[in-house]
Amino acid sequence: MGFADRIKALFKKQALDDDAFEDLADLLVEGDMGAAFAVEIVDSLKALCKKNRVDNPEGARRLLKELLRPYTLKAELELDKNALNICLLLGVNGVGKTTSCAKLAVWERQRGVENIVLAAGDTFRAAAVDQLKIHGQRANIRVVAQHQGADAAAVLWDSIEAVGTQGPGLVIADTAGRMHTRADLVKELEKMNKVIAQRAPGAVYRKILVLDSTTGQNGMRQAETFHQAVRLDGVILSKYDSTAKGGMVLSLARQFGLATLFVGTGEGYADFAPFDPDGFLDDFIGL
Ligand SMILES: Nc1nc2c(ncn2[C@@H]2O[C@H](COP(=O)(O)OP(=O)(O)O)[C@@H](O)[C@H]2O)c(=O)[nH]1
Ligand SMILES: [Mg+2]
Numbered sequence: 001m002g003f004a005d006r007i008k009a010l011f012k013k014q015a016l017d018d019d020a021f022e023d024l025a026d027l028l029v030e031g032d033m034g035a036a037f038a039v040e041i042v043d044s045l046k047a048l049c050k051k052n053r054v055d056n057p058e059g060a061r062r063l064l065k066e067l068l069r070p071y072t073l074k075a076e077l078e079l080d081k082n083a084l085n086i087c088l089l090l091g092v093n094g095v096g097k098t099t100s101c102a103k104l105a106v107w108e109r110q111r112g113v114e115n116i117v118l119a120a121g122d123t124f125r126a127a128a129v130d131q132l133k134i135h136g137q138r139a140n141i142r143v144v145a146q147h148q149g150a151d152a153a154a155v156l157w158d159s160i161e162a163v164g165t166q167g168p169g170l171v172i173a174d175t176a177g178r179m180h181t182r183a184d185l186v187k188e189l190e191k192m193n194k195v196i197a198q199r200a201p202g203a204v205y206r207k208i209l210v211l212d213s214t215t216g217q218n219g220m221r222q223a224e225t226f227h228q229a230v231r232l233d234g235v236i237l238s239k240y241d242s243t244a245k246g247g248m249v250l251s252l253a254r255q256f257g258l259a260t261l262f263v264g265t266g267e268g269y270a271d272f273a274p275f276d277p278d279g280f281l282d283d284f285i286g287l
Contacts, residue, residue: 003027003030003031003245003284004283004284004285004286005286006027006286007024007027007031007061007284007285007286008061008285008286010023010024010027011024011057011058011060011061012057015055016049016054016055016056016057016060021042021045021046022042024042024045024064025038025039025042026038028041028042028247030245031245031246031247031284032213032216032217032219032245032246032247032248032251033247033250033251034217034220034247034251034255037250037251037254041064041067041068044067045060045063045064045067048063048067049063061285061286061287062287064285065281065282065285065287068250068281068284068285069277069281070253071249071250071251071253071254072249072250072253072260072275072277072278072280072281073252073253073257073258073259073260073277074259074260074261074274074275074276074277075233075234075259075260075261075275076261076274077206077233077234077261078204079108079113079170079204079206080167080168080204081112081113081168082167082168083166083167083168083202083203083204084160084163084164084165084166084167084168084169084170084171084200084202084203084204085113085167085169085170085171085203085204085205085206086156086160086170086171086173086196086200086203086204086205086206087104087170087171087172087173087206087208088121088173088175088192088205088206088207088208089101089104089172089173089174089175089208089210089236090175090207090208090209090210090226090230090232091175091177091209091210091211091222091226092177092178092222093177093178094177094212095177095210095211095212095215095222095238096210096212096236096238096239096264097122097174097175097177097210098122098128098131098132098135098174099135099238099264099267100210100236100238100262100264100272101118101132101135101172101173101174102118102132102135102136102138102139102141102269103262103264103269103271103272104172104236104262104272105118105139105141105170105172106139106141106269106270106272107262107269107272108170109141113169113170114168114169115163115164115167115168115169115170116141116142116163116169116170116171116172117141117142117143117144117159117162117163117169117170117171117172118132118135118136118141118142118143118144118172118173118174119143119144119145119155119156119158119159119171119172119173119174120132120133120143120144120145120146120155120174121152121155121156121173121174121175121176122152122174122175122176122177123146123147123148123149123150123151123152123155123176124148124149124176124178125148125176126148128174128176129145129148132145132174133145139269142162144158144159144162146158151191152173152175152176152188152191152192153188153191153192153194153195155173156171156173156192156195156196157195157199159171159173160195160196160199160200160203161199165199165200166200166202167203173192175188182225182228182229185225185226185229185230186229186230189207189229189230206233206234207230207231207232207233208232208233208234208235208236208261209222209223209226209227209232209234209235209236209258210235210236210238211223211235211236211237211238211248211252212238212239213237213238213239213240213244213245213246213248213249214239214244215248216248219248220248220251220252220255223235223252223255223256223258224255224256227256227258232258233261234258234259234260234261235249235252235258235259235260235261236260236261236262236263236264237249237260237262237263237264237275238263238264239264240263240264240265241265241266241271245284246280246283246284247284249275249280250284259275260275261274261275262274262275263275263276263280
């Protein structure tokens with residue numbers, strides 16, 4: 001049974017007693033909300049049900065949705081069609097950065113953005129450059145790359161040249177996914193920032209973290225490291241298909257004030273859409 005179905009079942013089969021609320025807290029923890037947050041929400045729900053004299057499951061689920069709503073933060077990329085835009089995709093290995101670069105490029109092209117370049121900024125593994133090139137061929141989008149081991153900031157420089165320093169256009173930069181220390185991350189980013197400051201000081205510049213929605217609390221630690229090092233503009237939540245429960249979105253908002261931009265739901269380019277808070281909540285709690 002899926003996660004949302006279990007929340008649904010929980011409310012259906014039980015009276016709204018303390019046991020039911022305890023089971024709900026357990027479920028929310030399992031849904032990647034984190035223990036403290038889950039208990040906090042369930043305590044609030046209990047109080048709210050009492051105050052509003054709600055004793056039916058359907059009513060309780062609606063109140064739960066209202067309680068969670070403030071934690072579904074959505075952000076827009078807000079690119080400027082008349083300027084140069086640079087999106088840096090960050091995250092640890094395997095979360096879906098390279099795939100998300102291609103998906104984002106296809107998404108923006110479909111919305112009328114022209115002159116898009118994918119920057120092969122993961123220069124540590126030869127396979128990463130090849131992977132981006134394959135996406136470029138498949139989706140018919142230009143890829144700017146150098147040799148393996150090249151300086152990622154130099155690849156960014158080339159990509160800015162390729163699009164034109166004044167734009168209009170869009171550079172989407174892939175990056176290496178080694179588990180950075182904060183100091184490494186800051187150093188890498190400083191190089192990128194310097195290139196942008198020198199070549200394209202007027203560019204719209206976004207730093208986006210890609211998080212694998214199946215990684216639970218581990219993803220929260222990644223978000224903390226990257227956000228503290230780099231001040232992120234938002235998150236792409238990948239692999240929100242199959243078994244992902246998605247409570248991480250709520251925790252990101254609560255703990256770091258981080259908003260979700262896009263959600264990836266498969267390996268195809270079309271499996272990508274802006275975060276939909278209302279639909280997300282309905283899915284999460286099975287409304
Ligand atoms: N099911 C699913 N798989 C995805 C999604 N995004 C990426 N992947 C897969 O996850 C794996 C790692 O993706 P990749 O883009 O190479 O991650 P990177 O190491 O962060 O660049 C690949 O097999 C992708 O096809 C998604 O939204 N859903
Ligand atoms: Mg990659």
